[in-house]
Amino acid sequence: MTAPFASLAEFSAVLKAMPAADAEAVQAAVARNGQLTKPPGALGRLEDVAIWVAGWQGTDRPHCERPQVIVFAGNHGVVAQGVSAFPAEVTVQMVGNFSAGGAAINQLSKAFGAAMSVHALDLDRPTADFTVAPAMTEAEVVAALATGWAAVDPEADMLVVGEMGIGNTTPAAALAAALFGGAGADWVGRGTGVDDAGLARKAGAVDAGLALHGPLLGDALQVMRCLGGRELAAMAGAIARARSLRIAVILDGFICTASAAVLEKAVAGSLDHCIAGHVSAEGAHGKLLAALGKEPLLSLGLRLGEGSGAALAIGVVKGALACHSGMMTFAEAGVSGA
Ligand SMILES: O=C(O)c1ccc[n+]([C@@H]2O[C@H](COP(=O)([O-])O)[C@@H](O)[C@H]2O)c1
Numbered sequence: 001m002t003a004p005f006a007s008l009a010e011f012s013a014v015l016k017a018m019p020a021a022d023a024e025a026v027q028a029a030v031a032r033n034g035q036l037t038k039p040p041g042a043l044g045r046l047e048d049v050a051i052w053v054a055g056w057q058g059t060d061r062p063h064c065e066r067p068q069v070i071v072f073a074g075n076h077g078v079v080a081q082g083v084s085a086f087p088a089e090v091t092v093q094m095v096g097n098f099s100a101g102g103a104a105i106n107q108l109s110k111a112f113g114a115a116m117s118v119h120a121l122d123l124d125r126p127t128a129d130f131t132v133a134p135a136m137t138e139a140e141v142v143a144a145l146a147t148g149w150a151a152v153d154p155e156a157d158m159l160v161v162g163e164m165g166i167g168n169t170t171p172a173a174a175l176a177a178a179l180f181g182g183a184g185a186d187w188v189g190r191g192t193g194v195d196d197a198g199l200a201r202k203a204g205a206v207d208a209g210l211a212l213h214g215p216l217l218g219d220a221l222q223v224m225r226c227l228g229g230r231e232l233a234a235m236a237g238a239i240a241r242a243r244s245l246r247i248a249v250i251l252d253g254f255i256c257t258a259s260a261a262v263l264e265k266a267v268a269g270s271l272d273h274c275i276a277g278h279v280s281a282e283g284a285h286g287k288l289l290a291a292l293g294k295e296p297l298l299s300l301g302l303r304l305g306e307g308s309g310a311a312l313a314i315g316v317v318k319g320a321l322a323c324h325s326g327m328m329t330f331a332e333a334g335v336s337g338a
């Protein structure tokens with residue numbers, strides 16, 4: 001579907017008109033959960049997950065039979081500041097690897113029965129270095145949001161968005177700092193494995209970006225334009241599209257979460273259809289999730305990106321929905337209650 005916005009103002013209006021969860025389906029799912037053959041609460045957070053998905057799918061028998069994984073790739077001018085352990089050409093090389101089926105996310109998507117696609121966004125045209133200019137023009141950020149919007153399969157019943165972009169933990173840290181306050185040092189981490197000097201360069205780059213674009217940063221969508229990147233904006237566009245379709249979303253790591261946070265800051269409640277798949281090893285991811293009030297499902301020390309942690313969490317969500325929708329009630333099974 002062509003995106004119903006051609007400017008950031010129109011995208012903002014779209015965010016303000018998003019559907020809510022189905023309160024009746026939530027109520028029905030709570031009632032069903034209470035009748036299933038288990039002690040009350042014995043499935044822990046799986047019960048909450050199932051009831052939450054029920055609300056977005058509008059049924060007390062929610063399912064995860066057609067999960068979709070989308071990986072967006074972008075390149076970043078700020079890599080000129082020496083902020084990554086890897087060279088920028090790895091982004092396009094990894095897109096080749098995704099297309100050939102050779103990356104971790106290919107295997108995880110297959111393992112959890114998800115349809116996976118990859119979208120490379122103007123890799124030969126990196127965003128501007130945000131320490132000297134806004135990362136994107138309005139036309140560029142809107143185009144990236146629209147790519148994400150169009151990439152979502154309306155028939156999917158669960159969405160994972162992931163990313164690949166050498167250097168992108170730096171724009172992600174810049175988004176987090178601009179949205180939640182603090183300095184670069186509060187939000188940067190080691191990414192693909194920078195040393196102490198690299199970490200200091202990342203903090204310096206974020207501080208320079210905050211200082212340069214300061215006057216615009218009260219507006220979350222301007223934060224994305226000035227400090228973000230194409231794959232970050234595309235993830236935000238896909239998460240917004242999923243909301244418009246009432247498809248639940250599993251968030252991935254630090255970059256994905258920072259991109260999503262832009263939507264929440266633009267319009268509070270924009271991430272009510274999103275769950276945190278995992279907490280990554282990137283230093284500030286836990287803090288960012290806490291700021292959003294999201295409790296991660298998994299904590300496995302991953303710091304890969306690509307949607308990998310969220311793809312693993314598909315397995316947890318599938319387990320939650322299989323139990324909720326497939327179990328018998330006490331009455332059906334002839335099991336005595338407490
Ligand atoms: O998902 C995460 O939390 C995460 C943490 C560290 C690194 N990454 C991945 O590594 C790349 C960014 O790291 P860097 O050091 O180049 O900024 C990018 O391709 C991400 O997918 C991802």
Ligand SMILES: Cc1cc2nc[nH]c2cc1C
Nearest residue numbers: 086090164192304305306
């Ligand atoms: C090899 C490699 C694979 C990745 N996947 C996501 N980010 C990545 C960064 C690197 C360097």
